[in-house]
Amino acid sequence: MNFLYPSFLFALSAIAIPIVIHLFNFRKFKRVPFTNVRFLKEIKQQTDSRSRLKHLLILTCRILGIIFLVLAFAQPILPTRNTINAGKQHVYSVYIDNSNSMDARNTEGNLLDEAKRKARSIAASAGLNDRFQLLTNDFEGRHQRLIDKEAFLRFIDEVKISPNKRRVDEVIARQKDLLSASGGGIKHSYLISDFQRNSIDESKLLLDTTLNITAIPVEEAKTVNISVDSVWFISPLHKVGETEQLIVKLRNFTDEDASSVPLKLFINGVQKAIGSVAVKAKSSATDTLNFKPEGTGWQKGEVQITDFPVTFDDKLFFSYQIDQKVNVLEINGNITKNYVQTVYQTDDYFQITSNSESQIDYQVIPQQRLVVLDQLSSVSGGLAQQLNKFVQSGGSVLLFPSFSGDVNSYNSFLTSLNVEKFTTVEVVANKTEKINLQSAVFTGLFETIPQNIDLPFANRYFNTQTSSNTRREVLLGMQGGKPLLSVTQVGLGKVYLATIPLNDSITNLPRHAIFVPMMYKIAMLGSQRYPLYYTIGKSTLLETAKLPAIERNEYKLKSKDLEFIPDIRNDESKSNLYVDDQVKKDGIYNFVNGNEQLACFAFNYDRSESDLSYYTGSELEKVLEAKNIAVLNAPADVVGKALQVENSGRKLWKYCILLTLLFLGSEVLLIRYFEKLQVNVA
Numbered sequence: 316m317n318f319l320y321p322s323f324l325f326a327l328s329a330i331a332i333p334i335v336i337h338l339f340n341f342r343k344f345k346r347v348p349f350t351n352v353r354f355l356k357e358i359k360q361q362t363d364s365r366s367r368l369k370h371l372l373i374l375t376c377r378i379l380g381i382i383f384l385v386l387a388f389a390q391p392i393l394p395t396r397n398t399i400n401a402g403k404q405h406v407y408s409v410y411i412d413n414s415n416s417m418d419a420r421n422t423e424g425n426l427l428d429e430a431k432r433k434a435r436s437i438a439a440s441a442g443l444n445d446r447f448q449l450l451t452n453d454f455e456g457r458h459q460r461l462i463d464k465e466a467f468l469r470f471i472d473e474v475k476i477s478p479n480k481r482r483v484d485e486v487i488a489r490q491k492d493l494l495s496a497s498g499g500g501i502k503h504s505y506l507i508s509d510f511q512r513n514s515i516d517e518s519k520l521l522l523d524t525t526l527n528i529t530a531i532p533v534e535e536a537k538t539v540n541i542s543v544d545s546v547w548f549i550s551p552l553h554k555v556g557e558t559e560q561l562i563v564k565l566r567n568f569t570d571e572d573a574s575s576v577p578l579k580l581f582i583n584g585v586q587k588a589i590g591s592v593a594v595k596a597k598s599s600a601t602d603t604l605n606f607k608p609e610g611t612g613w614q615k616g617e618v619q620i621t622d623f624p625v626t627f628d629d630k631l632f633f634s635y636q637i638d639q640k641v642n643v644l645e646i647n648g649n650i651t652k653n654y655v656q657t658v659y660q661t662d663d664y665f666q667i668t669s670n671s672e673s674q675i676d677y678q679v680i681p682q683q684r685l686v687v688l689d690q691l692s693s694v695s696g697g698l699a700q701q702l703n704k705f706v707q708s709g710g711s712v713l714l715f716p717s718f719s720g721d722v723n724s725y726n727s728f729l730t731s732l733n734v735e736k737f738t739t740v741e742v743v744a745n746k747t748e749k750i751n752l753q754s755a756v757f758t759g760l761f762e763t764i765p766q767n768i769d770l771p772f773a774n775r776y777f778n779t780q781t782s783s784n785t786r787r788e789v790l791l792g793m794q795g796g797k798p799l800l801s802v803t804q805v806g807l808g809k810v811y812l813a814t815i816p817l818n819d820s821i822t823n824l825p826r827h828a829i830f831v832p833m834m835y836k837i838a839m840l841g842s843q844r845y846p847l848y849y850t851i852g853k854s855t856l857l858e859t860a861k862l863p864a865i866e867r868n869e870y871k872l873k874s875k876d877l878e879f880i881p882d883i884r885n886d887e888s889k890s891n892l893y894v895d896d897q898v899k900k901d902g903i904y905n906f907v908n909g910n911e912q913l914a915c916f917a918f919n920y921d922r923s924e925s926d927l928s929y930y931t932g933s934e935l936e937k938v939l940e941a942k943n944i945a946v947l948n949a950p951a952d953v954v955g956k957a958l959q960v961e962n963s964g965r966k967l968w969k970y971c972i973l974l975t976l977l978f979l980g981s982e983v984l985l986i987r988y989f990e991k992l993q994v995n996v997a
Contacts, residue, residue, distance in 0.1 A: 323389040333377035337370060373985050380978035387971035405441060406461065406500040408490040409434050410450040411471070412508035414480045415627045415924040419509075419538045427476060429533045429951060430507045434471050436955035437505060438464050446500065448493055450486065452479040452852075453896065461497055476627075478851040478899060478920045483508075483530075484519040491526060504528040506944075509535060510930050513923050520942050528944045531954060535929040539569040541576055542628035542925040543618050544599060546847060551755055552839045553637045554664070555611055561604045563618050567594040568926050580604045581617040611639040613915040615903045628925045632903055632917040633847040640666045642682055643838050646698075647689040648672050648717055654817045654825040655687050658834045665838060677701050681708075681861055685841035688714045690816045693721035699728040706732060707806035708858075708889045711841030715813045716777060718821075734803045734810050735781040746772040747799055749792040750829075754802070756790055756836045760829075771824040773799065777814040799824075811837060848917035851901060857892040859906065859914050861885060869909045872916070874902045 318324065411434055417427040438447065447467035449458050451474055462470070486506060494502045508514065510532050542565065549560040561580065567573050578590035587606035594600040608614050616633045643665055645655045659667040668683075670676060672691045680686060680701050688694070694702075702712055716725060718740060726736040747770035750757055771791065779798060781787055790811075791799040803810045817825045824830055849857070862870070862885060872881055872892070877900060882893040898904070898918050906914040930938065936946045949957055 317392045318389045320389050323385055326385040326388070327382060329385070330378045330381050333374055333381070337374045369985065373982055376978045376982040376985065380975050380982065383971045383974040383978065387968045387975060390966060390968045391971070392966055404500040405445040406448070406494060406497050406502045407437060407441060407445065407505065408448045408450060408494055408503070409437055409467075409505045410486045410490065410507060411474055412481075412506075412514075413451045413453070413474050413477045415476060415478065415920055416509055416511055416927055417533075418476050418627065419625055419927060421534045421537070423534060423951075426509055426533050427474070431471050431474060432951035433507050433531055433533070433954045434505075435468060436951050436953075437958060438467055438471075438955075440955035440958045446497070448490075448497075449474075450489060450493075452477050452481045454479075454481075454489060459493055461493075478627075478901070479896070480514075480852060480921050480924055482519065483510075483515050484521070487520075487523070487526075487528065491523075494526065502526060506530045507533065509533050510935055511924075511926065512928050512930060513926060515930070515938060517938060520938075522942050524943055529958075530935065530939050530944055530946045532930075532932070532935060532946070532948055538625055538927055539571070540625040540628070540925055540927055541565060541567050541569070541573055541594060541620065541622045542922060543620055543631040544922055544925075546616075546618055546631055546633055548635075548847075549603075550759065552836070553608075553614075553635055554839070555637055555639070556607070558605055558607050561588075561606070561616075561618075562601055563590070563592075563604060564599055564601045565592050565594050565620065566599040566922075566925065567596060568928070570596050572596050577621055578602060578604070579619045580606060581619070582606060582608055583615050608637060611637045613912065615915055615917075617903075625925075625927070627901075627920050628922060630901065631848070631919050632901060634845070634903060634915040634917040635847060636845065636915075640664065641684050641838050642666045643668070643685045643687065643841075644679060644683045645669045645687045645689055646672055646675055646691065648691040648720065650690050650817075652817075652819070652825075653689070654830075655689050655834070658831055659838065661831075662835070665835075672698075680705050681710075683710060683841075685711045685713060685838045688712065690715055690717035690818075691720055692717065693724040694728040695724070699724075699731060702728070703731055706808035706810060709807035711809045711811065711837065713811040713813070713837055713841075715815070715817050717816050718775065718777075729810075729812070732803070732805045732810055733782055733785055734805065734812060735779045735785060735787055735801065737777040737814075738780050739778050740775055741778050741797070742775050744772065744774050745776060745793040745795065745797060746770060747791050748794050749789075751788065751790050751792070754788060754790055755840055756802070756833060760832050760836070771799065771822060771827045771829065773815045773822040773824075775815070775821055779812075779814060809841070845914070845916075848919050850921050851898050851918050852896075852921055854918070855893060855895050857881070857894065857906075857916055859890050859892060862890040862908075862913075869907075870913075871907055872897075872904045873907060874900070874904045876900055876902070877904075 411430050413427055417430065419426050421429070423429045441464060443464070445464070446461040447464060448461055449467060449470045451458065458470070483506065487504065490504045494504070504526050506528070510530070544564045544566040546561055546563050549562060553559065563578060565576060573594045576592045576594060578592055579586060580588040588604040590602045590604055592600050592602045613634060613636050618631045620629050622629050641664060643659050645653070645667060647653060647669065653669070656667055656669050659665040668679060675698060677697070686702060686705065706712055716737065722737050729736045750770070752758070773793070776793070776797065776799070786804040787801050788803070789798045789801045793799050798814060800811065800813050803812070815822045815824065819826070862883065868880070870880065870883055871878055872894065879897045881897070882895070884891045884893070892906070901919050904916045904918060905912055906916060932946070932948050939946055947954065947957055
């Protein structure tokens with residue numbers, strides 16, 4: 316125990332005063348003889364031992380009263396772990412959780428406002444020379460330096476709700492980096508948050524004994540919440556004039572069923588569909604919205620529900636593109652009949668370009684959705700390199716081999732893409748027995764399939780050897796497990812591999828009824844598909860078609876409320892747009908070059924914030940204290956006092972005053988009522 320004013324301890328010599336009074340005022344009893352006691356009707360007997368006990372108790376109360384009175388002036392302090400650092404400069408790194416979940420309300424009001432009050436209370440407990448650092452989920456550059464108390468309080472006032480979310484281990488790592496570079500001083504880390512269950516990853520939260528870390532939870536919010544969790548299309552194909560089917564998934568995070576949640580769909584600002592969804596407690600439900608878009612180009616969608624008081628997840632934005640034309644490039648060898656060109660020329664929706672293998676225009680390859688290699692004599696190294704980039708960036712390649720072609724060049728190209736390669740030629744007639752109706756190529760092509768359907772056959776075909784780690788899917792399978800047509804996912808694109816050429820003497824596939832719709836679907840699926848939406852704080856890289864070099868950069872990302880220039884970097888097949896943390900608000904962002912719209916990107920808030928389930932106080936202590944993180948669960952007006960005690964020691968002078976009054980009061984009671992108490996006890 317330490318004393319703030321130890322010089323007052325000399326006053327303890329005053330305990331000699333009651334001792335001296337006691338010694339000189341001690342009355343001895345004398346015997347008084349009576350000749351006859353019958354005249355004494357009443358006598359109060361008082362023994363020598365009872366009198367001695369009374370005086371000793373009074374003396375004890377006086378001594379203790381003086382002792383605790385002196386101690387009150389000396390101000391004793393009970394040491395804590397930080398008391399040894401008293402008088403030194405302290406450096407405080409304070410994290411305020413400003414994620415969307417902190418916009419909820421509890422009995423004290425808004426959770427973020429309560430967090431701010433607790434941060435101000437920490438500042439109030441600090442000394443004049445102490446330094447501060449404020450940290451939020453935004454990890455702003457201006458928050459990466461030490462400031463004084465006045466600037467710290469000003470920064471607290473500026474904190475607002477942010478779409479970003481950070482785990483506790485990420486925050487601590489950030490705090491340690493700054494504190495380690497701050498030089499001297501006693502370092503403290505404080506975490507003020509609602510501590511949602513998804514904010515702590517115990518496997519990544521490491522035990523640390525080098526830093527004093529204190530978690531300060533805000534009171535959990537008893538708030539109901541229903542969110543628009545996600546959306547997706549039943550079909551990945553989007554064609555002019557065709558009805559779209561959009562699946563909307565809602566999630567109920569409450570303990571009560573939601574019988575009827577109103578749902579609205581807007582496309583390009585026009586309401587296209589409505590719905591009503593029942594969602595059971597702690598579960599999810601889906602609804603299908605049908606609509607017909609107008610025109611081509613980029614479609615900007617928005618799904619809305621009505622739910623209070625948490626509203627940040629009541630909207631979900633998405634965007635997709637309807638192309639006016641589908642570009643297909645056919646590269647052919649020595650063929651007698653060009654079935655590929657004939658198929659795509661019958662529909663104006665497809666823009667077919669044909670090149671012979673001796674005159675290939677490599678510049679047009681990146682603009683295609685599908686490149687068809689039709690019976691080439693060989694696949695040159697230059698063509699293989701260009702197609703590799705094309706597939707990796709999202710394009711599709713369909714290969715019909717030639718039995719007289721250079722199989723080694725085929726296999727070299729296929730091996731570079733980790734696709735199955737050709738081996739021997741099987742000179743045995745075989746027939747297709749299986750259509751993979753689960754694949755996107757054949758989805759929706761058949762209403763019903765007859766049991767004895769006439770499927771394509773082949774008189775000769777290539778055997779193939781599949782790589783162990785290939786992502787192959789057989790689309791048309793022949794008897795004996797032999798593939799007629801397969802597809803392999805490569806990077807963002809696909810490689811379709813046929814084991815037969817389009818030759819009437821070998822197969823009836825080009826004249827079969829399944830051929831035309833199959834080729835249409837392969838072409839329509841054969842391009843990079845932009846995500847329907849991105850998540851703010853997680854998606855910082857956007858990809859788009861390769862942008863041409865220009866003298867003046869006028870590329871911008873624009874929304875209704877925000878406009879900024881992204882960092883653009885081109886590679887050989889596409890352009891990468893880096894947005895970092897510039898997207899703060901959900902919505903549709905147009906990527907433009909001056910007045911020309913190039914793409915649309917939809918951004919939404921992180922849905923992990925929608926789950927408003929928290930650690931209880933005991934659970935939080937169990938998890939964090941095992942990692943040497945203290946938990947201070949106290950109201951805002953108490954936080955500063957508790958931390959002051961933690962840093963300077965527990966001051967006991969108030970308790971000394973109370974004990975002084977207690978012993979002085981006990982002395983008075985003993986003097987007045989000791990005799991009565993003795994009689995009652997007797």
